[in-house]
Amino acid sequence: SSLHKPTNTSITLLLMSTLKISDGVVKDEVLVLGLASTNSKGGIAIEAGDMAIDTKTILSQLVDMGATGKADEVTKLPGSHVRLLVFTGLGKKSANYTHETLRRAAGSASRALAGNSAATFSLPAKNLAEVAAVAEGAALGAYSFTEFRGSTKDDHKAPLKTITVHSKLAASSEAKAAVVRAAVIAKYTYLVRDLINTPPSHLTPDSFTKKLAAVVKSAGGAKSGLKIQIWDEKQLKTQGFGGIIGVGQGSANPPRLLHISYTPKGKAAKRYAFVGKGITFDTGGLALKPAAGMEAMKSDMSGAAAVSAAVIAIAELKLNVAIESWAPLAENMPSDTATRPSDIITIFGGKTVEVLNPDAEGRLVLADGLMKAQSSKNKLDGIIDVATLTGAQVIALGTRTSAVMTNNQEFSNDFLQVAAQCGEQFWPMPLPEELRASLDSPVADLANIGDRMGGMLVAGLFLKDFVNPELPWLHLDIAGPAYNEAKPHGYTPVGGTGIALRSLVTLA
Ligand code: BES
Numbered sequence: 001s002s003l004h005k006p007t008n009t010s011i012t013l014l015l016m017s018t019l020k021i022s023d024g025v026v027k028d029e030v031l032v033l034g035l036a037s038t039n040s041k042g043g044i045a046i047e048a049g050d051m052a053i054d055t056k057t058i059l060s061q062l063v064d065m066g067a068t069g070k071a072d073e074v075t076k077l078p079g080s081h082v083r084l085l086v087f088t089g090l091g092k093k094s095a096n097y098t099h100e101t102l103r104r105a106a107g108s109a110s111r112a113l114a115g116n117s118a119a120t121f122s123l124p125a126k127n128l129a130e131v132a133a134v135a136e137g138a139a140l141g142a143y144s145f146t147e148f149r150g151s152t153k154d155d156h157k158a159p160l161k162t163i164t165v166h167s168k169l170a171a172s173s174e175a176k177a178a179v180v181r182a183a184v185i186a187k188y189t190y191l192v193r194d195l196i197n198t199p200p201s202h203l204t205p206d207s208f209t210k211k212l213a214a215v216v217k218s219a220g221g222a223k224s225g226l227k228i229q230i231w232d233e234k235q236l237k238t239q240g241f242g243g244i245i246g247v248g249q250g251s252a253n254p255p256r257l258l259h260i261s262y263t264p265k266g267k268a269a270k271r272y273a274f275v276g277k278g279i280t281f282d283t284g285g286l287a288l289k290p291a292a293g294m295e296a297m298k299s300d301m302s303g304a305a306a307v308s309a310a311v312i313a314i315a316e317l318k319l320n321v322a323i324e325s326w327a328p329l330a331e332n333m334p335s336d337t338a339t340r341p342s343d344i345i346t347i348f349g350g351k352t353v354e355v356l357n358p359d360a361e362g363r364l365v366l367a368d369g370l371m372k373a374q375s376s377k378n379k380l381d382g383i384i385d386v387a388t389l390t391g392a393q394v395i396a397l398g399t400r401t402s403a404v405m406t407n408n409q410e411f412s413n414d415f416l417q418v419a420a421q422c423g424e425q426f427w428p429m430p431l432p433e434e435l436r437a438s439l440d441s442p443v444a445d446l447a448n449i450g451d452r453m454g455g456m457l458v459a460g461l462f463l464k465d466f467v468n469p470e471l472p473w474l475h476l477d478i479a480g481p482a483y484n485e486a487k488p489h490g491y492t493p494v495g496g497t498g499i500a501l502r503s504l505v506t507l508a
């Protein structure tokens with residue numbers, strides 16, 4: 001499909017111009033194959049999938065190059081039939097590589113191929129689900145963010161434009177559907193990453209809504225079952241969104257609430273609400289964060305980006321589920337108009353909160369979002385919030401594993417299974433009742449901070465106060481995994497990762 005350029009915005013959905021499956025002769029100049037390690041003494045084996053390869057001379061060249069076949073190792077050799085042979089590490093040789101192993105190996109290779117225009121991937125994928133994993137990984141690895149480069153733009157090699165997955169299953173209609181799905185997943189993951197990487201100078205609550213409105217339009221708008229609604233600061237104030245107003249009132253860039261809904265053509269099998277934290281920059285407000293590392297807080301709208309992109313992706317895939325996404329958007333700034341510690345705000349629906357720490361702002365905008373999402377007349381089957389909510393999440397689970405908290409074990413188990421299937425690492429965390437008392441306030445219905453120990457769980461317990469106990473609910477804390485400040489790996493670049501998008505779409 002074509003390059004998307006929504007009108008009047010600066011967001012570009014960079015989609016590889018082609019993603020396809022073929023069982024024919026390799027026409028590209030670049031061929032990507034797998035490489036596995038066979039023993040601890042440096043033994044290696046080429047894993048070429050459905051491609052017949054004369055491996056003898058190549059193997060000795062790979063040994064000379066020091067290739068070991070470990071994950072994230074990419075070795076390039078000049079080819080004879082093709083210009084370049086690229087070997088991507090699969091780790092230990094196996095009869096059954098996991099989807100995630102294939103996804104990451106394909107992603108590492110496509111990252112390493114920036115500057116080339118087209119490549120054919122032939123990895124050990126035996127069935128369609130494995131072929132789909134290769135396609136998805138290759139597409140997700142072909143990402144770059146150069147929008148704000150000026151004089152150094154040309155120093156950066158463009159990502160792969162055409163990705164072909166070689167498989168003897170190419171002829172089936174299911175193969176075509178798998179490629180369409182991989183392309184949609186990649187396109188909307190790119191959107192999430194672009195939004196996260198865009199700095200607060202260029203991404204405000206208002207411009208976030210405008211960019212998404214343009215994407216909804218380019219995805220077909222009402223024709224595709226998509227509807228969009230935006231609340232400005234005046235409407236938020238008169239309609240009682242005290243959380244969003246309280247967090248946003250210190251900033252010159254006023255807050256917004258963005259609602260995107262998708263209604264399928266037939267009768268929807270289920271209806272879910274997604275609510276994403278949309279802090280376009282989190283300075284901590286009057287509880288100002290230290291300067292070191294504050295720049296990463298441009299990623300504090302990752303939840304809002306994930307839920308907004310997910311609902312559009314779900315519409316583009318024409319899935320038979322109704323989705324209502326909500327993105328409460330605000331910039332958390334310190335100023336003479338900012339919320340002060342001890343201020344009391346009223347969340348949508350009437351509960352009051354004593355703001356003891358204006359840096360615990362995510363839960364305030366989410367409380368408004370959760371309450372509004374549950375006030376709609378349509379009966380929900382489940383509600384999921386997604387947020388870069390706590391530093392405690394990163395302390396507990398590290399930078400690559402997100403947390404799931406819930407009021408419904410079955411919903412959580414289903415989600416965890418789906419997340420594992422699409423290669424997103426999530427882990428269940430409890431909501432211990434005894435921690436709730438630490439959120440009691442002497443003057444309001446509750447306070448916005450409680451015990452420091454178990455801070456991720458305390459934040460989850462705060463949100464639980466704003467969810468109907470009968471409604472299955474998941475709280476996803478993606479604070480660490482949303483933004484990669486370390487090295488790129490597999491299909492994951494530096495910066496915005498796009499985490500949660502795939503799980504939400506796959507769940508739907
Ligand atoms: N946006 C931060 C959480 C965060 C931290 C996300 C690190 C990504 C990386 C959130 O708004 C925050 O500041 N949370 C506070 C809560 C505390 C004041 C109870 C925190 O975790 O320190």
Ligand code: MN
Pocket residue numbers: 282284358359360361362
């Ligand atoms: Mn904060």
Ligand code: ZN
Pocket residue numbers: 279282300359361362388389
């Ligand atoms: Zn925050």
